[in-house]
Amino acid sequence: MKLEGNTHKFGKDVNTDYIISGKYKFKTLDMRELAKHVMEDLDTDFYNKITAGDFIVGESNFGCGSSREQAPLAIKYANIGAVIAKSFARIFYRNAINTGLPVVECDTDNIDAGDILKVDLETGSILNKTKNETIQAKPLPDVMIKILKDGGLAPHFRKHGGFNL
Amino acid sequence: MGLTIIEKILSEHSGKQVKAGDIVVAGLDFIMGQDGTSPLAIKAFEEMNGEAVFDKDKIALVIDHSSPSPNDGVSALHKMMRDFVKSKGVHLYDIGEGVCHQVVPESGKVGPGSLVIGADSHTCTYGALNAFSTGVGSTDLAGGLISGQMWFKVPETLKFVCNGQLQAGVYSKDLILYLIGNITADGATYMAAEYTGEAISNISMDARFTISNMAIEMGAKAGLMEADEKTFNWLKQFTSESFEKVEADTDASYYNIKEYDVSSLEPQVAMPHTVDNVSPVSQVSGTPVNQAVLGTCTNGRLEDLRIAASILKGRKVNPDVRFIVAPASKNIYLQAMQEGTLQELIEAGAAVVTPGCGPCVGTHNGVPSNGENVISTANRNFKGRMGNSSAYIHLASPATVAASALVGKITDPREFIK
Ligand code: SF4
Numbered sequence: 253m254k255l256e257g258n259t260h261k262f263g264k265d266v267n268t269d270y271i272i273s274g275k276y277k278f279k280t281l282d283m284r285e286l287a288k289h290v291m292e293d294l295d296t297d298f299y300n301k302i303t304a305g306d307f308i309v310g311e312s313n314f315g316c317g318s319s320r321e322q323a324p325l326a327i328k329y330a331n332i333g334a335v336i337a338k339s340f341a342r343i344f345y346r347n348a349i350n351t352g353l354p355v356v357e358c359d360t361d362n363i364d365a366g367d368i369l370k371v372d373l374e375t376g377s378i379l380n381k382t383k384n385e386t387i388q389a390k391p392l393p394d395v396m397i398k399i400l401k402d403g404g405l406a407p408h409f410r411k412h413g414g415f416n417l
Numbered sequence: 418m419g420l421t422i423i424e425k426i427l428s429e430h431s432g433k434q435v436k437a438g439d440i441v442v443a444g445l446d447f448i449m450g451q452d453g454t455s456p457l458a459i460k461a462f463e464e465m466n467g468e469a470v471f472d473k474d475k476i477a478l479v480i481d482h483s484s485p486s487p488n489d490g491v492s493a494l495h496k497m498m499r500d501f502v503k504s505k506g507v508h509l510y511d512i513g514e515g516v517c518h519q520v521v522p523e524s525g526k527v528g529p530g531s532l533v534i535g536a537d538s539h540t541c542t543y544g545a546l547n548a549f550s551t552g553v554g555s556t557d558l559a560g561g562l563i564s565g566q567m568w569f570k571v572p573e574t575l576k577f578v579c580n581g582q583l584q585a586g587v588y589s590k591d592l593i594l595y596l597i598g599n600i601t602a603d604g605a606t607y608m609a610a611e612y613t614g615e616a617i618s619n620i621s622m623d624a625r626f627t628i629s630n631m632a633i634e635m636g637a638k639a640g641l642m643e644a645d646e647k648t649f650n651w652l653k654q655f656t657s658e659s660f661e662k663v664e665a666d667t668d669a670s671y672y673n674i675k676e677y678d679v680s681s682l683e684p685q686v687a688m689p690h691t692v693d694n695v696s697p698v699s700q701v702s703g704t705p706v707n708q709a710v711l712g713t714c715t716n717g718r719l720e721d722l723r724i725a726a727s728i729l730k731g732r733k734v735n736p737d738v739r740f741i742v743a744p745a746s747k748n749i750y751l752q753a754m755q756e757g758t759l760q761e762l763i764e765a766g767a768a769v770v771t772p773g774c775g776p777c778v779g780t781h782n783g784v785p786s787n788g789e790n791v792i793s794t795a796n797r798n799f800k801g802r803m804g805n806s807s808a809y810i811h812l813a814s815p816a817t818v819a820a821s822a823l824v825g826k827i828t829d830p831r832e833f834i835k
Pocket of ligand 1: 482773774795
């Protein structure tokens with residue numbers, strides 16, 4: 253599974269309230285609607301800047317805060333291909349895997365806004381085409397690869413009738 | 418090599434001995450979902466082809482985040498939850514029952530050694546009962562509802578040894594804010610926090626819940642404490658079931674052990690817009706306050722209301738401050754009413770709202786205006802948290818919130834405590 257796209261860079265501690273504000277998340281289950289407000293408190297016009305397949309690149313502790321699954325879902329439905337960060341908050345990371353949003357953990361210091369990246373999820377290798385550099389990400393544990401390969405936990409359950417990890 | 422509390426609980430629930438780093442599928446003792454997360458979980462439940470829940474007596478859904486409903490969108494989601502519990506025979510705590518993290522402990526179904534998931538990040542609160550409870554998302558919740566299981570990565574443990582005695586006017590909230598400021602918002606990511614030491618054993622269960630509640634604010638998966646007489650006496654109010662305490666082995670291996678002496682700690686305030694942006698109150702006092710909030714799953718318990726009332730009794734809050742009080746549960750509301758605490762707060766100027774999350778997460782009950790300062794007993798001060806990204810949220814203890822409401826500025830509560 254290989255992804256390619258443009259970089260949108262954010263800082264550290266991007267919390268779930270920034271990803272999707274509580275004032276929207278309680279109103280609807282329509283993820284396409286929620287997606288329009290993704291990152292709104294950090295960048296008012298962010299949704300309109302996204303081209304399908306683009307990456308959100310953060311620093312440390314991406315997705316900290318609430319357990320709202322609307323956070324990874326809003327990102328996914330905004331057509332972001334993957335989130336790449338130095339580290340993720342635990343619940344966000346779980347939720348992303350469970351909902352089928354790829355998350356990649358690696359050093360992001362040398363990735364800048366506008367860089368074109370090519371990400372190989374299986375090997376964890378990231379090619380920064382703009383800078384002609386390769387970054388090696390932490391490989392995902394088997395359990396998570398199994399869930400991602402099934403397309404998330406819901407399809408995993410549909411397929412196996414329960415956990416089959 | 419010995420085991421930590423969390424390694425023991427996960428070994429017990431997965432049927433094999435596990436160590437930090439292992440990934441296991443473990444059986445669950447209790448599952449909770451609230452109105453911000455359950456509707457998506459119900460959707461995921463259906464996508465998983467779920468029919469029955471694994472055990473209806475081990476599940477509770479709670480309507481607390483936008484409760485009662487402020488608009489038709491939320492009403493539709495609440496209805497979805499009500500329909501779901503009816504068809505599955507699951508218990509629902511509907512509007513007015515309280516915050517999920519108070520009503521679950523009060524159900525008596527969680528105690529020492531329990532393994533609990535809740536689709537809310539502050540599910541780590543029940544660690545104060547010597548349980549491993551952790552926040553998950555809606556899809557994990559749905560998987561749990563169907564299978565009674567979840568996959569876990571066994572975390573390493575970061576141990577906080579808190580020695581000494583908190584001074585008068587300094588509370589468990591000040592201690593946990595201090596610890597978060599000290600180790601930062603991601604200082605314990607993926608880890609379990611274990612809190613121990615005489616400063617923990619000396620405080621009440623109400624005060625302990627505050628500390629476990631905020632473990633997530635340093636990124637931790639759990640905020641565990643040992644069980645003692647106070648734990649068991651507290652549980653006795655709500656259940657006759659017996660639990661066995663889980664203790665760490667003396668030779669357990671920790672990621673790190675941090676020691677603190679709390680004796681000279683002063684009241685702390687988390688300044689906007691991150692929880693780890695913590696200052697001693699003396700450095701930030703004088704900041705004007707427009708709204709003061711007493712409540713939430715962090716500090717809406719009886720002891721918290723009493724502390725605030727002891728400062729506000731016979732006085733009036735500053736006319737420029739809106740003072741909002743949300744008791745954490747109906748049970749607490751009733752007790753506070755019967756003993757007169759609530760009356761003292763109302764006479765001082767409190768607007769009391771429905772037991773539940775109150776204005777904590779910005780869905781209703783007191784959204785601040787642009788540029789306003791809020792001081793709150795909640796656990797999060799992120800930009801936009803209370804529904805307005807141009808407001809400034811400060812976090813503090815019930816005493817500091819009460820004193821600040823009184824003066825109209827951030828104030829050291831020790832001025833009002835003899
Ligand atoms: S009171 Fe606040 S922090 Fe606690 S569960 Fe409700 S919204 Fe979350």
